[in-house]
Amino acid sequence: MDAQALENEAKSAISGAKTLNELDEARVLYLGRKSELKQALREVRDPETGRVLNTLREGLELAIEQREAALRGADLEQRLAEERVDVTLPAKATQRGHLHLITQVRREVEDVFLGLGYTIVDGDEVEDTWHLFDALNMPPGHVTRSPLHTLFLNGDIVLRTETSASQIRVMEARDPPVFIVSLGRTYRRDTVDATHSPLFHQVEGLAVDKDITLADLKGTLLHLAKALFGEDRRVRFMTDFFPFTEPSLGAAVSCFLCDGAGCSVCKHTGWIEMGGSGLVDPNVLRNVGYDPEEVSGFAFGLGLERIAMLRHGVPDIRMFLENDLRFLRQF
Numbered sequence: 131m132d133a134q135a136l137e138n139e140a141k142s143a144i145s146g147a148k149t150l151n152e153l154d155e156a157r158v159l160y161l162g163r164k165s166e167l168k169q170a171l172r173e174v175r176d177p178e179t180g181r182v183l184n185t186l187r188e189g190l191e192l193a194i195e196q197r198e199a200a201l202r203g204a205d206l207e208q209r210l211a212e213e214r215v216d217v218t219l220p221a222k223a224t225q226r227g228h229l230h231l232i233t234q235v236r237r238e239v240e241d242v243f244l245g246l247g248y249t250i251v252d253g254d255e256v257e258d259t260w261h262l263f264d265a266l267n268m269p270p271g272h273v274t275r276s277p278l279h280t281l282f283l284n285g286d287i288v289l290r291t292e293t294s295a296s297q298i299r300v301m302e303a304r305d306p307p308v309f310i311v312s313l314g315r316t317y318r319r320d321t322v323d324a325t326h327s328p329l330f331h332q333v334e335g336l337a338v339d340k341d342i343t344l345a346d347l348k349g350t351l352l353h354l355a356k357a358l359f360g361e362d363r364r365v366r367f368m369t370d371f372f373p374f375t376e377p378s379l380g381a382a383v384s385c386f387l388c389d390g391a392g393c394s395v396c397k398h399t400g401w402i403e404m405g406g407s408g409l410v411d412p413n414v415l416r417n418v419g420y421d422p423e424e425v426s427g428f429a430f431g432l433g434l435e436r437i438a439m440l441r442h443g444v445p446d447i448r449m450f451l452e453n454d455l456r457f458l459r460q461f
């Protein structure tokens with residue numbers, strides 16, 4: 131076939147291609163390795179024929195390029211016309227995570243005390259026995275000093291059994307007045323059951339200033355109880371004992387379910403125990419270099435799991451750590 135005839139045939143095939151596939155077939159047929167043109171190019175012996183054939187090749191390549199651009203444009207037009215987005219279709223629900231219930235309760239408690247002008251301080255989960263026991267006025271033979279109760283890491287280094295050590299850390303570092311809460315994990319060598327876990331969370335509160343009294347403690351815990359369990363709550367105290375407070379008091383809140391009438395949540399007493407509290411023992415104040423003649427203080431410690439369990443009817447403390455999504459999603 132002569133060059134002119136080949137060009138005519140190839141160009142009509144190219145311009146006649148209706149799809150990218152058809153165009154590709156034409157490319158293979160007229161410019162592929164086995165095409166007549168490539169065959170002829172390989173056999174060229176004189177410059178004039180070479181020039182003619184190469185011009186033909188370039189012309190065909192350009193024609194294919196232009197046809198391809200045109201087809202792609204048409205293809206896009208067609209897709210845009212066909213693939214319309216139906217904005218009225220319901221959206222695919224995205225799964226969102228949320229805070230763990232204990233974290234939610236923790237933040238709630240923090241908010242209550244930030245509102246009262248308290249500072250939130252971090253304590254260390256790894257403590258030494260001075261800050262956890264001695265400075266808190268615990269006598270040498272106290273049961274929680276036993277390795278049966280406390281997880282010892284190394285010598286006098288332990289995992290804290292209560293957040294109370296934060297009291298000592300803060301008072302060592304600052305002069306009164308002090309109004310702080312410290313929240314976080316605590317560890318005990320407890321056997322696991324529905325109400326005991328070797329890892330749980332506490333909130334520790336401490337207020338030290340001139341003329342702090344039990345009335346301040348009661349008002350503060352009442353405020354917290356109302357925020358957590360509802361406006362109608364009342365608070366009462368019972369005598370208790372902690373080495374770091376004198377007097378020591380167990381704080382209870384009127385039952386949020388039966389309001390004191392008696393039900394299964396309050397074990398038919400009308401009252402729910404919130405935690406321990408009291409006026410800071412003068413020995414503790416002296417241990418951190420405060421003068422008990424000058425300042426006084428109150429302290430309290432509550433379990434966050436306990437608050438969450440009571441308020442949300444969680445029957446087993448282990449559920450907080452198992453990370454079963456069916457449980458976690460409920461809050």
Ligand code: DAH
Pocket residue numbers: 291292293294334335372374375405406407408428429430431432
């Ligand atoms: N640390 C105590 C506990 O873990 C709770 C507690 C009681 C903290 C009385 C206090 C307090 O600050 O004054 O059981």
